[in-house]
Amino acid sequence: MAAYLHYLKIEKFRGIRSLRWHPSAGVNVILGGGNVGKSTLLESIALLLSPTNSYTLADADYWSRDVEAEFLIEAVISLPGESAINQQGAMAWPWEWDGRNAVLPEVAGDTEQAPRPAVYKIRVRGTAELELAYEIVQPDGNCASLSVALRRSIGVVRLSGDDRSDRDLRLVYGAGLDRLLADRGLRARLGREIAADQIEQHLDQPAREKLDALDLLFGRRALPTELGLAFVGNAGAAFCKVVVATAVFFMPPFLVSVAPSLG
DSSP, rough: OEEEEEEEEEEEEETTEEEOOOOOOSEEEOOHHHHHHHHHHHHHHHHHEEEEEESOOOOBBBGOOOOGGEEEEEEEEEEGGGGOOTTSSSSSOOEEEEEEEEEEEOTTTTSOOOOOEEEEEEEEEOOSSSSSSEEEEEESSSSEEHHHHHHHHHHEEOOOOOOOOOOOEESSOOOOHHHHHHHHHHHHHHHHHOOOOOGGGOOOHHHHHHHHHHHHHHHTTTOOOSSSOOOOOOOOOHHHHHHHHHHHTOOOOOEEEEEEEOO
């Protein structure tokens, strides 16, 4: 079982005053012009799941620079057993996912329906003291610590800060992987292999239909048509990097869905 993001809530983080997002099962494509919140959305996920506490907050990380109002990034996520979330000093109790929300677990025998997936509600708060508070929200309303060790064991994503033109989400299972990804020769070989592949040939029928629908929508708005799919890594390719990040880290089925621009 892979980590799976079911729901994301953002309150008063940078340019996002309030956002609720239920990612679709598949690849989620985030479209929008400059300075509408696309990078902020990715960076909020990266901050929540960061395997370190090295980020230094500034008043610009708060909506309208109102530090006293604080900010909140909260997610409902499924975690694999190897994440060791229940091997801490303080027990982390799961919620259940009803398809739309995290709900209180049902007592065994109370229902004849199939068991609902176990999920965890995790969050990070930017406090009025310009500090980050990482928490696991328990079903009884109490909070346990979302420690660095636990976030590192989850090992889902990190937003690279080494190259500001590189906004992709990466795996963080260890420094060895980072060194491997930093090998320019390996990246060049991977790039050639990926560029030679016709990605559309690997899509299932629902994904092809969604790509055709997107092509039709572009045509109606006098935008370029005959759309295809490709993976690229040059600066400015935010559209493709969102596709790569989401496909690899959250949504195993390969479907394409379009989300509205973030305001």
